[in-house]
Amino acid sequence: MDAIGYWQPCQVTRHSGCICSSSPEGAIGNGNYWTGEAQSDMRIGTIKLDNNLILAPMAGVTDRPFRQLCRRLGAGLAVSEMISSNKTLWGSRKTIRRLDFNGEPGPVAVQIVGSEPAAMARAARMNADNGAQIIDINMGCPAKKVCKADAGSALLRNESLVADIIGAVVAAVDIPVTLKIRTGWDKQSRNGTRIARIAKQEGISALAVHGRTRACGFAGSAEYETIRNIKQSVDLPVIANGDIDTPEKALQVLRSTGADGLMIGRAAQGRPWVFREIAHYIETGEHLAHPTPEQVGELLCEHLQNLYSFYGTKQGVRVARKHIAWYSKRQQNSILFRQKINTTDSADQQLLLIRQFFIQPGGERGVAA
Numbered sequence: 001m002d003a004i005g006y007w008q009p010c011q012v013t014r015h016s017g018c019i020c021s022s023s024p025e026g027a028i029g030n031g032n033y034w035t036g037e038a039q040s041d042m043r044i045g046t047i048k049l050d051n052n053l054i055l056a057p058m059a060g061v062t063d064r065p066f067r068q069l070c071r072r073l074g075a076g077l078a079v080s081e082m083i084s085s086n087k088t089l090w091g092s093r094k095t096i097r098r099l100d101f102n103g104e105p106g107p108v109a110v111q112i113v114g115s116e117p118a119a120m121a122r123a124a125r126m127n128a129d130n131g132a133q134i135i136d137i138n139m140g141c142p143a144k145k146v147c148k149a150d151a152g153s154a155l156l157r158n159e160s161l162v163a164d165i166i167g168a169v170v171a172a173v174d175i176p177v178t179l180k181i182r183t184g185w186d187k188q189s190r191n192g193t194r195i196a197r198i199a200k201q202e203g204i205s206a207l208a209v210h211g212r213t214r215a216c217g218f219a220g221s222a223e224y225e226t227i228r229n230i231k232q233s234v235d236l237p238v239i240a241n242g243d244i245d246t247p248e249k250a251l252q253v254l255r256s257t258g259a260d261g262l263m264i265g266r267a268a269q270g271r272p273w274v275f276r277e278i279a280h281y282i283e284t285g286e287h288l289a290h291p292t293p294e295q296v297g298e299l300l301c302e303h304l305q306n307l308y309s310f311y312g313t314k315q316g317v318r319v320a321r322k323h324i325a326w327y328s329k330r331q332q333n334s335i336l337f338r339q340k341i342n343t344t345d346s347a348d349q350q351l352l353l354i355r356q357f358f359i360q361p362g363g364e365r366g367v368a369a
């Protein structure tokens with residue numbers, strides 16, 4: 001099957017890129033998970049999602065080209081990079097780009113970050129006026145710069161401010177508002193359950209929980225039991241997040257947490273098709289074949305072309321480097337390839353080297369994973 005054909009919807013699930021080998025009958029009969037613990041009709045307020053797999057907001061990663069790619073390859077929702085509530089930054093090139101949802105399939109979900117209720121309310125309104133259909137409040141970011149300004153996960157230490165911010169944002173817009181949190185500031189003060197109740201009370205429509213405290217950073221494993229406790233303590237759609245990187249893990253997290261949906265971040269880097277792999281496995285109990293290196297190469301070239309037109313060639317080439325590293329890291333001989341490709345500032349050369357590595361017969365790489 002050629003690269004284009006690989007990403008076409010299949011007859012079994014209609015997921016893009018399915019090359020499922022099972023018969024439709026067999027697949028449907030084989031453990032359709034949506035009829036079990038998970039909900040097939042994931043809703044955020046009045047908005048129905050295509051499925052319950054959500055691309056996590058990642059600053060510097062989930063720009064419009066990447067969100068569009070993940071949506072095309074099976075994500076039911078893709079949340080934007082965070083946008084500061086600080087009005088003075090809204091005119092910056094960086095924020096203007098982050099506010100660009102041109103051509104993006106709905107629902108458009110925009111994450112806002114800040115620490116003052118009035119400013120957060122104003123940011124929510126600005127984004128709603130600009131086309132956002134869901135506002136997500138960031139109370140999970142562990143970055144020092146963000147926490148020093150008492151925003152992101154630092155807010156978890158101040159429950160009354162959490163209530164004030166949520167209340168102000170919910171009152172400011174007539175679109176659903178979601179909240180993203182960690183399980184608490186540190187292991188001694190895990191208050192995710194209390195935050196969830198506040199969220200419900202103040203009108204949040206869905207809650208995403210990264211199963212780590214702020215102090216944990218990205219160390220250790222995500223605490224799915226804490227997510228389960230949060231889910232059990234509140235009548236809200238809960239989205240489990242943290243370390244979900246395979247179809248099996250996705251199914252296990254859905255089952256063990258009882259969550260309504262899953263949020264996937266790092267596993268989508270260089271592997272935006274992870275959503276359709278997970279969706280297909282959950283629906284059918286079958287694994288999709290991995291894309292071949294040629295198919296990965298074609299997809300990467302397309303992704304890069306979109307980055308060049310979104311950022312302009314000069315910046316696009318620089319932004320592309322991290323994506324190239326992620327796409328190629330599972331291939332053999334990728335270290336040499338990356339060393340070579342990182343020396344070029346030319347978009348044409350970047351594309352040529354990718355074709356030589358991934359696509360040309362005899363290219364020195366191994367299989368995609």
Ligand SMILES: Cc1cc2nc3c(=O)[nH]c(=O)nc-3n(C[C@H](O)[C@H](O)[C@H](O)COP(=O)(O)O)c2cc1C
Pocket residue numbers: 056057058059060061081082111138139140141180210241242243244263264265266267
């Ligand atoms: C590069 C990077 C940038 C991130 N930026 C944000 C952000 O802007 N807002 C946010 O709420 N979380 C952010 N996160 C956290 C992710 O949304 C997610 O909660 C975390 O990566 C855990 O999920 P994962 O194990 O699937 O990656 C970021 C994570 C990474 C790796």
